[in-house]
Amino acid sequence: MEDTKPQLLKVTIDGIDVEVEPGTTILQAARKIGPAVAPPAMCYYEPLKGSGGKCRACLVRVAAGSAKDPRPMPKLVASCLTAVQDGMIVENETNPQVIEARNGIVEFLLLNHPLDCPVCDQAGECDLQNFAFDHGKATTRYEEDRRTFEKQDIGPYIQLHMTRCILCYRCVYTADQITNKRVHGVLGRGDASEIGTYIEKAIDNDFSGNVIDVCPVGALTDKTYRFKNRVWFTKPVDAHRNCPTCSGKVTLWYRGEEVIRVTARKNEWNEVTEFICNTCRFDTKKTSDWSIEGPTKISRSSVISANKYRADTIKPSFGQRLAAAEYKEVPDERDTSQLGIKPLPPERFAKTLPSAMAPEP
C-alpha cells in the first residue's frame, strides 16, 4: 500500500469538485476551478511569502471542515491562508453571509479611499475597482471627512499617493523579499497607519519599481508614466531583452508607435510572474531595445483588450443578479397597440441580458 505520490485532496467549492495537492489553500483550489468561483484577493499575492489575511476580502464559509470531521467552521475564514482538507465543502458566492461580509469589506475599504478613479493611473487595472464593481454599492453611508495624507517624496521613479492606499502590505513584502534592503514600511497605527520611508528617505534600489506592479490600487504609480494615458488606450505587447540584472521579460504598453510604459508580465490573477529591474522598467523605452514577442493575452479583470469592455470580464452571475434586482415593471401609459410592439416579459429580460453579454463567437 506504499504510495509515493502525495494523496490528492478532494474539495468542493460552490458545488464544484476539484482535486488538489495537500497544503493548497482554499483560494488556490478555487483559482484552479476558474475565475467564476475564485474569491477576490486584495492583499494576497502568491509570489510573496507571508502575504494575505489582511484585507479579509477573500472570506469564505467552510460548511464542512473535512470528511473526517464534517463540522462547519464557526467563523468565516480567510481563504488565502486556510489549507484545504480532504472532503472540505466551501461556500463562496453561494453563501449570502459571505456576500454580506464582502459587501462590508468593500464599504470599509472605500470609506477612506478618495475615489479619484477619473484621474488615477491605476484605473482600468485596479483590483479595488474590480472588487467594488462586484460587491460595492453606488452610494456611501459615510459622512465624515475622508482621511488624507501629506504627499511624500520617495524618489525619482515612484509616486506614493498614500490617500489611495488600502494597506495590503504587498509593497512591504516585495521590498523585503526581492530587494536587499527595505527602506519603506508601515508607520503609525490603526487608521492613521501609512506607508512611508523614514524621514522621506528616497527608495533607491534596482528592483524597487516592482512595488508599482504589486500595488492593488493607485497608491504607488510610475512617475515616468504618470498622467500620460489611460490604460485602455494603450496596447500591451510582450517583449524581452538581454538584461544583466533581471529576466528581461516584460510587457510594453504602446500608444501609437511610442512605448509609454514598461511593466512586468502578469498572469490572469494580476500577479507578476517574473519581477523586473528598474533599468528595464524606467529607462528602456525604445522599441529598438526590445525583441517583440507578440500581443499580450489579456484575460479577466481588464478593460484593456481591444480598447473596450470585454464581455467575459463580467461574470454571468452579475448580469442575472442585476436583472433580478434592477428589473421593475414600468407602467407605460402610451398606447402602443397600433405600433405592434409587445413589451418584453421579465423572465425574457433576465435571460437575454447575460447572453447578450456573452463573448462574440
Place this chain on the structure above:
Amino acid sequence: MATKILTQYIDVPGIETFDVYRKQGGYTAVEKAIKTMTPEAIVEEVKKAGVRGRGGAGFPMGMKWSFLAKPEGVPRYLVCNADESEPGTFKDHYLMKNLPHLLIEGMIISSFALGANKSFIYVRGELMYVIRILEKAIAEAKAKGFLGKNILGSGYDLELIVQPGGGAYICGEETALLESLEGKRGNPRNKPPFPAVKGLYQCPTVVNNVESIATTTWIVHNGGDAYAAIGIGRSTGTKLISASGHINKPGVYEIDLGVPVEDFIYADEWCGGIRPGHKFKALVAGGSSVPILPANLALTLENGDKRLMTYESLSEGGFKTGTMLGSGGFIVFDETSCIVRNTWNFSRFYHHESCGQCSPCREGTGWMEKVLHRIEYGHGHQQDIDLLVDVASKIEGNTICPLGDAAAWPVASAIRHFREEFQWHIDNPTEATQPGAVYRGEMALV
C-alpha cells in the same frame, strides 16, 4: 468563605522582598516541584485543577499546556502576558506590584513544567515602576539560587527576562505580543499556526496571563483536585476582580467563582453597594470589551435565578441577555451615567488601539467612533442606530484577532439594551447635549 489563593499574604509588610516572602512559605512550591515532581505531573495537576485562562478568553490552561508541541532540539518558551490594558482591569498590576515573587515563583514552576529554559514577562510599558519591582525581585531570586543555572542543584536552568512593551493595547493579544517581543511591529498573526506550535521565534510557545501563572504555586502545594473543589462546575478556583465605577469600595477582590453578582456588588466584604443615594443602572462585567448589561439582566438570569460570577452563568443567554467574565474588569454604572457617552468612550479607545492591519477593524472602529461622537454631540440622524448595528455586525468575526469583536460587542450590546437612550439623544439634541444631561426615561434601575 472566600479562599485566598493569590492574595493571602498581600497585606504582610515587606512582602515584595525575598526574605519576607520566603518567611511566609514562599518558594517552597518551587522546591516541591523541582525536587519531587516531574514536569508531566505538574501539567497533570494543572489540568485537574481546571484553571481557565484569566486574561479574558477563559481557555483551559492545562489544555493549552498539553497542546505545546515538543519537537527535539527546538527550544520552548513560556511568555507571561502582563500587558494588561483592558479598560477596567487592573488586577495584574496589583498582583505584580504587591507580590512580585508570587509571579516569579509561578513562572519558575510553569517553565519547569513546560521545559522552557528562557521565559519572558512582557509588561506594558506604562508600568515602569512595576518592571523595576520585578527586576529587583528576579535579582533576589537569582542570588538565592532559584533562578539561573542549575536551580536547587537539579540541573534545570531558567533565565527570566522582563520585557517592557510600548504601551499598545493590541500587544496584549498573544500573537501580537510575540511579534512585539521579537522586536517587530505589534501586529497579530494569522492563526493557525497557533503559538503552541509556532510562537516566539517560530518555536513552540505558551502565553499565559499573570494571574493564571500565579495560581500554579498554590496548585503545586495543594494539588489540582483541591483547586477544582473551589468554584462551580467548569469555573474552578478563585478569580481576581477589579471592581470600579459607582460603588462604595472600588478595588481588587479575590472571590471564589460562583459568588452571586448581587452579593458581589452589595456585600460589605466586596464592593459595598452602589454609592449612597443612587441606583444601579448597568454593568460591564469583564472589562470594556464584553457586552454591557442593564441592571436587571446583570443580577438575574432570564429564568429568575441569580446570576453568578462564573464563566458559564455570566454568558448565560448568549449575547442577547448575557455577557462574559472576560478579564474580570467589573465596572458598575449608576443612573447618572450616560450610556451613549460611555459607548463612545469605549469606541474611541478601540479606534485608537486598532493596529490597522486588517480592513474591517481599521476602518470600522473609526467609523463607529465618528457616528457615536455625532450622536453624543447632538448631530445624530435617525438611521444612525441601525448603521451602528450594521457596521458592528460587519466587523464582528471578520477580523484577524479578537480586537474587532471587542470593538463591536460594546456598541452592539449598548444598542441592544439601551436603544431608547440612543434614540433620545437623536430626538432631543439640545437637551441631550446640556452639561451633565442623562436620559431619565423608563429603564430598569435596581
